[in-house]
Amino acid sequence: MDILIKILVITLQFLFTKSQHHPLDPLNPNEISQIHQIITTSHLASLPNLTFHFVDLEEPDKKQVLHWLSSNNQNHSTFPYRQAKVVIRGGGETREIILDLTNGSIKSEHVYTGDGYPPLTLTELLRAARLPFKSLQFKDLVSRRGLNSSEITCFPFTVGWFGESITRRAVKLSCFYRERTTNVFSMPIEGLTILVDIESMQITKIITSGRGTPPLPEAEGTDFQSSGRTNPSPHCEINRSFTMNGHNINWKNWRFHVGFNARAGMIISTASVFDSGRNEWRRVLYRGHVSETFVPYMDPSSEWYYKTFLDVGEFGFGRSAVTLVGLTDCPGNAAYMDGYMAGGDGMPQKVPRAICIFEQYTGDIAWRHTEVGIPGKVVTSGEQEVCLVVRMVATVGNYDYILDWVFKQSGSIKVRVGLTGVLEMKPTTETKANQIKEQIYGPLIAKNRIGINHDHFITYYLDLDIDGEHNSFVKANLKVKKAKGSPRKSYWTVVKESAKTEDDARLRLGTNKVLDLLLVNPNRKTNLGNDVGYQLMTGQPAVSLMMDDDYPQIRASYTKYQVWVTAYNKSERWAAGFYADRSTGKDGLAIWSKRNRSIVNKDIVLWYTVGFHHSPCQEDFPVMGTLTNGFELRPVNFFERNPLLKN
Amino acid sequence: MDILIKILVITLQFLFTKSQHHPLDPLNPNEISQIHQIITTSHLASLPNLTFHFVDLEEPDKKQVLHWLSSNNQNHSTFPYRQAKVVIRGGGETREIILDLTNGSIKSEHVYTGDGYPPLTLTELLRAARLPFKSLQFKDLVSRRGLNSSEITCFPFTVGWFGESITRRAVKLSCFYRERTTNVFSMPIEGLTILVDIESMQITKIITSGRGTPPLPEAEGTDFQSSGRTNPSPHCEINRSFTMNGHNINWKNWRFHVGFNARAGMIISTASVFDSGRNEWRRVLYRGHVSETFVPYMDPSSEWYYKTFLDVGEFGFGRSAVTLVGLTDCPGNAAYMDGYMAGGDGMPQKVPRAICIFEQYTGDIAWRHTEVGIPGKVVTSGEQEVCLVVRMVATVGNYDYILDWVFKQSGSIKVRVGLTGVLEMKPTTETKANQIKEQIYGPLIAKNRIGINHDHFITYYLDLDIDGEHNSFVKANLKVKKAKGSPRKSYWTVVKESAKTEDDARLRLGTNKVLDLLLVNPNRKTNLGNDVGYQLMTGQPAVSLMMDDDYPQIRASYTKYQVWVTAYNKSERWAAGFYADRSTGKDGLAIWSKRNRSIVNKDIVLWYTVGFHHSPCQEDFPVMGTLTNGFELRPVNFFERNPLLKN
CATH class of the missing domain: 3.10.450.40 (Nuclear Transport Factor 2; Chain: A,)
Incomplete structure (x- = not known):
């Protein structure tokens, strides 16, 4: 009875929420309930131990989505059919089901017999x-x-x-x-x-383990409380300058869609930027989200060796999304969005305030110049930076992942990952750092506690569609040349190289000779004739160092390279494969890429891995200060001129 | 007469400014006037064309400074003598003079006969x-x-x-x-x-140049005006939580000194962080500032080849400091500090509002955790990030350098360089990108304009004194190991290596195997026995690519490596040598380091170069959006535990 009332409340809440439709809207609670009903009233209901492991929108084809969006969102006849993909287990088998939500029927169904399992509920x-x-x-x-x-x-x-x-x-x-x-x-x-x-x-x-097992460390000093040093942020009068219609956000020169599901968490879709020079909205990102995380701990001992997590595929970042707390997680001017998903019983569950959206007044300078070359004048012009941040936090056990998408008026999209929370620690009888032998797999970071060395690899799926689907991936390399007939002896120049196939685009960064990585649209040029494009500005590079034939590395083999580019295929979304739990490396980014498809002037997807090697320190105890890394997608010859200026 | 009134006004302004003394206070206008008077009434007055090229505090010895600071700033008898270093030219010669400001006398004087010249006035x-x-x-x-x-x-x-x-x-x-x-x-x-x-x-x-010289490009579209899209920052009630006494800043757990001179611009000195666990102020940075910049353009043609600037040594970042504009350069809650220096005539000059200091409410999360492991509870704790920013802007002709020092309550110091302003461009008759031949040395970025490829290398002098002068430089490298007797085959571990001499510490970054670069104090341990230290977290790496024997590269040979560590020597401050104008590479960081001094448990200086390879794009016209890079100095086993928390 309790559950029925809960559903009713959620359903009513949803019905009274004024929301503009978008073909990529996540499943709403009504739809989740409908799916539950269709399945539990079908032949599947008789399966022993029926559990729901994955319930998500079955995405309409890109063409349909774009067609509907371009038809001014008004033509209900072209609104793509709502379909759902559901993975259930019952009777010891995994079943993949496609449901048609328009007529309430099961469209297809089959038993999955490959390696690996769906996320745990x-x-x-x-x-x-x-x-x-x-x-x-x-x-x-x-x-x-x-x-x-x-x-x-x-x-x-x-x-x-x-x-x-x-x-x-x-x-x-x-x-x-x-x-x-x-x-x-x-x-x-x-x-x-x-x-x-x-x-x-x-x-x-x-x-x-037998004798010699270290005892429990002391509890003293483990609680974390704020120092109270931080003032609450200043009391501000805010005129919020973005609008939120359902999942659609409009802010200054950006419009985009914010979705949510149990696996990826926050999903950014159909992001377009307004070009005031051309007086048109121009497409940048069709769909972007965290695809997978790989967190191997560097302790091969019998109690720890297996800790090599694929958090997104095994647990789900949406499943791990927390309710954001105002003035801690998001500033006072934030707006919030709830997240919905299906529980293991198939019933809708709500994460209140799963996502926050706010304008960030950074105090930074977007551009400036002081000109002293005009006689009798000193002219300073410039503008402060203001960004729009879309944020969620996934707490996967001890670790908290702060996931930001930051939209800038310059046309840039910055993606940031902040790591905080509590370390995984191992008790030790040793009390002094110099007693620690190397094989303890991490440093002494608190009394009787070793902070185990580990990595975090957060891999992003970035289906960029720069001014349309057909894009190419260009590496701009620096080449040193001898100067002839000059008092100078040398200079560098830029040599651009279009990646022909997936093999050409698989990159391990860190050398000084790669200047830019670009996604360009070879079919669209600026008025000056430059290829229209966006640049991937990478952060601190880190790739997995484990041996290629080590089992965890086989499962996450894509983490040996930071950058991959693949031919678009709607079903290729999860870097370590869809069935990540107990996977054996037979699905995923590295496997798809083996086909070495052509990526020249094709609909392509960019994959970028944000990596951290973390050897802990005492400052990480009892709770870690946030460590941040990320990347930026920055317009390069996309606009005719600096879009921060008036035309 | 006008000048006399100006001096009087500046002097009176200064006298009525309540200021706490610090031995590293920059020369005040009175002192600059006094220096002018001493020299112009000495035998030097008779030198033909007497000009003042450098007038700065002659720093007291570190020991004296630290002694005075530790004696509670009260003992006037130990306040180090105020001395000045002055470089003048007259009669075609460069003279270095040390002045004693206590008794108003010339202490030493000699003619410099080496290569290169002092900054242009x-x-x-x-x-x-x-x-x-x-x-x-x-x-x-x-x-x-x-x-x-x-x-x-x-x-x-x-x-x-x-x-x-x-x-x-x-x-x-x-x-x-x-x-x-x-x-x-x-x-x-x-x-x-x-x-x-x-x-x-x-x-x-x-x-x-003769026929074929491209004509002047069109002026249309070159003016820059803000888009007006940005709202002014929200109106906030600010309770400023830092104090400024003269040049001394106190903010939360930080105290430090902000100086200014014509060459380096802003200088941060004697920065200490309060350790509430030990209930003491602990030393972090004795002195930090921009030491030099190297900006070579990549065009070896007869009109451009020489553009290979050492801006700090040739012009001066303080000399190029602009008066900051509220709500463009600094937010509404900023406090300002004026800068003083001597003009070519030796008289004091003021840069009003040369430096701003403000609290930055970033909207980011300093730390957080949601704990679900306590039955019946979901506990979320955390704190918003608030930083203190100290900023100046140096506009060197077309380029504007935004220079930030950011103090964090975590004990981190972030240093950021933002590049904005106007490109150096070359007219071209070509109007389409595909007409541009490679030898034009840069891309077409606006109608009839080539944006010339170039680099920026901003080198920081970082005299870190972690808990005292005697520090060591440690490279923590990642080493992959085979796992034995485990289902796992591999893991990585950290191998630390103390750099013995200057040669060992000269690093070109970019490989995946360097985890951390640390400055540690081997004489101080945490209670757990870890070496107390700070980590250098580097940004996007870029080193100079020009050939080693190319003349500009000989002058700035230190830009071949991002990281150098040298034995402390008060006179070694300017990476390309003091006499940078027309220098020949006979002085500077690379030369000093050739002695390959021991740097183990010594007073050492860290040098880090923030680098940019800039191949321009259309978005850089008519004014560039800010491009940012930098580094962070982060406590690692410096504190017993996360300093953001209550003890």
Whole structure:
């Protein structure tokens, strides 16, 4: 009864929300309920243990979407049919279903028999986490350690794949002690791993290490409280200068669509920038979102080796989205958007305030010049920078990922990833850094705690459509030349090279000779004849260093390069493959790219990986200060002139 | 008489400014006047054409400064003697003079006979720029081109050095047409270079190119006006939370000193951060500032080859500092500091509002975490980021350099360089990009205009004193290891290596294997036994690509590496040598480093070069949007725990 009332409330809330339609609107609660109803009243209802693992819009074809958008959004007859893609499990099988929401029917259905599993549902994770507390063996073990089991929290971790020929759905639980702290992750109970079989929802094995297991570290100093040094941001009178109609945002010279799903979290679609010189909206980004994350920990010991997470595919960034807190997560002038998804039971769930949107007055200077060359005058002109930020936060267990899309009036889109939250730590009996031997896999960062070395690779799917679908990828390299007949001996020049195929576009950055990476539209030129384009300005480069034949690396082989460009294919969205849980590397970006398709003057997709190598330090305890990295997509010969100026 | 009144006004202004003393306070107008008086009443007064090229505080020894600061700033008997270093020219010679301002005497004096010259004075530059308008040949030439000489502005450019065995002080003038535009630099008059001998202040030669010289481009579309799209920043009630006593700034957990001189511009000194855990102020940075810039243009043709500027040494960033404009250059909550320096005549000159200081409410998240592991609760904690920005802008002709020092409560210092202003352009008869041949040295970026390819290398002098003078430089490298006895095959670990000598610390960045560059104090450990340190987080790497034996590269040979560490030596401040004008590479960072001094547990200086390779695009016209790069100095095991939290 409770659930019915909840659905009713959500449905009513939604119906009374004035929203402008867009063909890429995420599934709304009504639609999620409709999907649930269609499936639970079909033959599928009889499947044992029916669970919903993925419920998302089945995207209409790009052509249909663009056609509808270009027809002034008015012609209801051309609004693309709403369809959904659903992945369920039941009877030990994974089924992919396409539903037609217009006539309420199942359009197609088949059993997936390949490697890997769909994302774990929250229900499964919660049920697994509660299992130890019904286990006498567990209770006995912890009480022998002098721990009170009512103060223990166990968290489920995905188990990866290490060459097994047959896999089962499983998680490993690690447990933490929360007596005298709210910083659960700072109190790891070492030497205790609980293997859970998800299908049977039973503990398979409790693995304990013997003597020499370090005891629980002290709770003192683990709580985090703000220093209180920061004033609240100044009280400001804000005239918000953007509009939000449903999922459509309009701000200054930008318009775009903000979607949300359980897997990617926030999705930016159909972003166009207004060109006041041409007096037209021009297309930049068809669709952009986080595609996958890879977080391998650098500890090969028996308790830690498996921690090599593909968070987006195994858990979901939308599933991990938090309700944003005003004045902590977003400033006072922010507007908020809720997120909806299906639970493991197929029913709609709401994440209130999953996304915030705000104007950022950076205090920076967008452009300026002081001219002293006019006799008797000093002329200073310029403009302050104001950006529009679209933000979500995904908290995946201990780590908090701050995900920003920043739109600039210059036509740039900046994408930033901020890492904060709590480290994964390992207790140690050592108390001084010089007692630590190398094989402990990370530095001593707090009393009796090692911060385990690890990486974060956040891979973005960037379906740029610069002035249309047909684009090319250009590498602009610097070439040093000998100067002839000059007092100078040398200079550099730019040599541009169009990548012919996917192989040509797979890049490991870090050399000084690559100047620019560009996506250009070879069919559109500026009035001066330059190829219209956008540049990828990369951040600090980091690629995965693990050996190519190591199992986690096989699953995330795309992390050996920061940049990939692929031919557009609607089904190629998830860099480590769709079935990431226990995947074996048979699907994903590196596999698709093996076809080495032509990418010249084609609809192409850019993939960029933001990477961090993180060897922790004491400042990361008990909670980490935000570490930020990212990239920028910047117009280069896209406009006839600086778009920040009046024409 | 006018000058006397001006001095009086400045002196009175200064006297009535309540200011706390600091041994590194820049020379105040009284002191500058005193220096002028001492010299003009000494035997030096009789030198023909006496001009003042450099007038700066002769820094007291670090020991004296630190002693006075540690004695609670109260003991006047230990306040270091105020001394000044002055470089004058007269009778064709360069003289270095040390003055004692306490007893008003000349302490030492000698004639400099090495290569290169001191910075050009503004008076010299202005006089040189006016010479053409007294030249009949010039007037005749421009009128034959149909140009009105009263609409022409000529700018002086330094001439560099190209292997000449004897050099004279000289500039080359390039001229621009300002009829119908305020964007002077957008209207270059090509094929006309005027060589001026500075000592005789006469035109030596007017060099014209013959037929085929491209005509003046059109003025249409060259003016820059704001789009007006940006709202003024929101009206805020600000409670400023920093104090400014003279040059001393106190803000939250930071205190530091902001100085100014004609050469470096803004100088940050004696920056300490409060450690609430230890309840003490801890030293981080003794002195930091821009040391030199190198801006070579990539056009070896006869009219352009010499454009290879060392702006700081040839002109001075303080000399080029502009008066900051509220709501364009700095937000509404900024406080301002004036800058003082000596003119070519030795008299004090004021740059009103040369520096601004403001709190930046970025909208970013300093740290956060959402904890779901406590039954029945979702706990979100966190804090907004608030920084303190110290900013100046140096406009060196066409380019505007925005120079920010950003202090964070995390203990980080971020240093940013923003490039904006107007490109150096070359007229062309071509109107379409595909007509441009490679040898034109840059792309077509506006009608009949080539934007010449060029670099910017901004080199910072960073005398970090982490918890004291004796520091070491540590490279933390990533090393991939084979895992044994594990389902995993590999992992990375961190191998730290202390640089023994200056050679070991000279680095060209860009490889994926360098994790961290650290300055540590090997004499101070955290309670856990980690070396106390700060990390250099670098930005996009760029080093100079010109051939090693090319003359401009010989002068700026240090730009082949981003990172240098040298043994501290008070006299080693200017990366391309003190006498940068027409320098021949016999002084500077690369030369000092040849001694390959030990840098282990020594007072050491870190040098970092922020680099840009700039191949322009249409968006850079008629004024460039700001392009930003920089670096961060971040505490790593400096604090016992995250300093953003309460203890």
